[in-house]
Every structure is written in C-alpha cells, then in structure tokens.
Amino acid sequence: METVLFYLLGCIAAFCGFFMVLHKNPVYSAIFLVQSLFAVAGLYLLLDAQFLAIIQILIYAGAIIVLFLFVIMLLNLRSVENEMRYMFRVKLLGIFLSVVLIAEIIYLIALHPEIGSQGNWTSETINSMGSTEVVGKALFTTYLFPFEVASIVLLVAMIGMIVLAKRHAKES
Amino acid sequence: MIGLSHYLFLSAILFVTGVIGVLVKRNAIVIFMSIELMLNGVNLSFIAFGRYLHSLDGQIFVFMVMVVAAAEVAVGLALIIALFRLKTTINVDEVNIMKW
Numbered sequence: 175m176e177t178v179l180f181y182l183l184g185c186i187a188a189f190c191g192f193f194m195v196l197h198k199n200p201v202y203s204a205i206f207l208v209q210s211l212f213a214v215a216g217l218y219l220l221l222d223a224q225f226l227a228i229i230q231i232l233i234y235a236g237a238i239i240v241l242f243l244f245v246i247m248l249l250n251l252r253s254v255e256n257e258m259r260y261m262f263r264v265k266l267l268g269i270f271l272s273v274v275l276i277a278e279i280i281y282l283i284a285l286h287p288e289i290g291s292q293g294n295w296t297s298e299t300i301n302s303m304g305s306t307e308v309v310g311k312a313l314f315t316t317y318l319f320p321f322e323v324a325s326i327v328l329l330v331a332m333i334g335m336i337v338l339a340k341r342h343a344k345e346s
Numbered sequence: 347m348i349g350l351s352h353y354l355f356l357s358a359i360l361f362v363t364g365v366i367g368v369l370v371k372r373n374a375i376v377i378f379m380s381i382e383l384m385l386n387g388v389n390l391s392f393i394a395f396g397r398y399l400h401s402l403d404g405q406i407f408v409f410m411v412m413v414v415a416a417a418e419v420a421v422g423l424a425l426i427i428a429l430f431r432l433k434t435t436i437n438v439d440e441v442n443i444m445k446w
Contacts, residue, residue, distance in 0.1 A: 200373055309409070
C-alpha cells in the first residue's frame, strides 16, 4: 500500500513539475505547480509529518500560489508573451548542465553514504503523541530562538514588499 | 517499507526539474515557481532523512524553509511588479541595465 502510494504521488509530483516547466502559459504553470505541491504534501503524510503536510497545503496552495496567480493576472502577460525568439543554444546548454547535475546526485545517492546517528523519534513515538504536538514542543523549547528570528524575517519581508510595490509619487 | 534512496531520487528529480526551469525559462514569474519546486525537492529530502534517522530536526528545518520561501515569494513578486512598472516586461533577457 505504501509503495503504491509512493509511486503514485511521486509520479504526480514529478510529471506536474515537468509540465510546469514545459508549459508556455504561466497560469497553467501555476496550476501544475499546485498539483505537484499537493502530491508532495501526500508524501509528507506517508513520512509521518502530518503537521507539515497541512502547513504545505495552507502556505503553498493557500498563500503562495494565490499570490503568483494574483501577480500573473495583475500584469496581464498576454502583451509580453514574446519569448518565442529564445536562444536555442542557451536552452541546450541549460538542459545539458541539468543532466550532468542529476547524474552527479544519483551517483552520490548510489554510493550509500554513511548515515549519521539515530535519534529517538521513531514513527511510533510521533504517532502516539501527534505530529503537531511533537513539532510544536520542539519549536517552542529547543528551537525557540530560530522561531523568533523567523518572525523577524517575515516582518522584514512584509515591510520590504510594501516599500517595493508602492507607487512613488514623482514617478507617475 | 520504502527505502530512503527512493525518496532521495524523487527529491533529486524535483530539484533538477526546478533547475531546468530556472535555466531555460525567460519569464521571471515561472523562474520563481521553479525555485519553489527546488525548495520542495529539498524539503522532501529533509523530511525523508528525519524519518529514517528518527530525528525531528528535519521537520523543524522544513518549517524554517517554508518561512523563508513565503518571505522570498512576497519580496520577489513585489520586485517583479516594480520591474514591470519600470520596463513593462518581465522577460529576464530584456532586463540588463546592470550588465556591462
């Protein structure tokens, strides 16, 4: 059962990722990206990370993709869709470099690198307490400082976004 | 029970798909989406490692990566809007005023 689900979700994630890159219309790219992200959320469920699966759907599908679609609609890209005169050689070089990269990664995975020490959070422990409680406890005790820094990062991003997207009076 | 390497292969495929998107596409918004795909590939391998090493740190890392991804998308899309206002294009080939 787990194997079937893994291959199903993995194929959905990979193929939707490919179609996202291949498709010319950015709106379709965004939809394929959402499907890919949903499949990855399903894989998180298989890996006993229920909290992060829900967060993935909420943050990515609920916030980030909506933001992407807003910007695509806002810019009305039909008028700038003249990227047909691309440089063929640059694309070929990019695909060649990507093939080299995946060959390197597969070689590294196939080496079976020595895996580090085992912790004590087995899936039984996590499932008996609940993934949300486990992650929340770790976030608010061991990782309290990074958690607070993350809030500052979000605040700075919010201010920066408002400053950047604001129309300056003298420009217009 | 599926081995760890299956998940690592899948995350490598997702990551390299994102790399292809960044290298090949010329639309700045699609390049941002490809970066999101790369981040997701890395997140998947974090969670898979955490599961197979019985560790919780992978999930915390993924949480932080999601925070940074949200901030990055907000700022990046604001930059794209500012760019579109200035040049009325988001084709990255036509944005070369800092190139010499």
